[in-house]
Amino acid sequence: MSNWSSDQEVDEIVEEEVDSIVEEIQYNYTHPKIPPAPIIRRVHINRDRKEGHTRLWNDYFSDNPTYTNTMFRRRFRMNKPLFIRIVTTIENGFPYFRQRRDATGRLGLSALQKCPSAIHMIAYRCSADAVDEYL
Structure with a gap:
């Protein structure tokens, strides 16, 4: 009638299955x-970093800049060739000042913006928030 050799084997199998279920519940x-x-x-806030670099370049460093060399000297407290030499030296010497892509692939700030x-x-011993004109 039955493939099982005895009721005792069935009881043992059922008991083992119940024990494993109880152990799993306890665990x-x-x-x-x-x-x-x-x-x-x-939230991403588009700060137009590229536009800031373009404005800075057009205002002071292009072939036909918006502001004169006198205005550059008044604003940056040094002449333009000295400033360019400082930016180039810092950019070549410190990786932080090189423009690179962030984790999302967007370009970061340029050396002309960071320096x-x-x-x-x-x-002037001021915070970073106070100098974000072209940033």
Whole structure:
């Protein structure tokens, strides 16, 4: 009638299955699953970094700049060739001042944008928020 050799074997199999289910329930009760932390995405604010570089270039460094050399000297407290030499030296010497892409692939600030801000912050002991004209 039955493929089972005895009721005792059936009882043992059922008992083992019940034990494994009870162990699993006990484990899940003592080790609750912690849900993963939600991913909080930051809102991207387009600050037009490229446009800032273009404005800075057109205002002071293009072939026909908006502002004269006198205005450049008044604003940056040095003449243009000295400033260009400082920017070039800093850009070649420190990787931070090189323009590179961020994790999302967008271009960062150029050396022409970073150097005036750094020089201004050092010279006048002010915060980065105070020097974001072309940033």
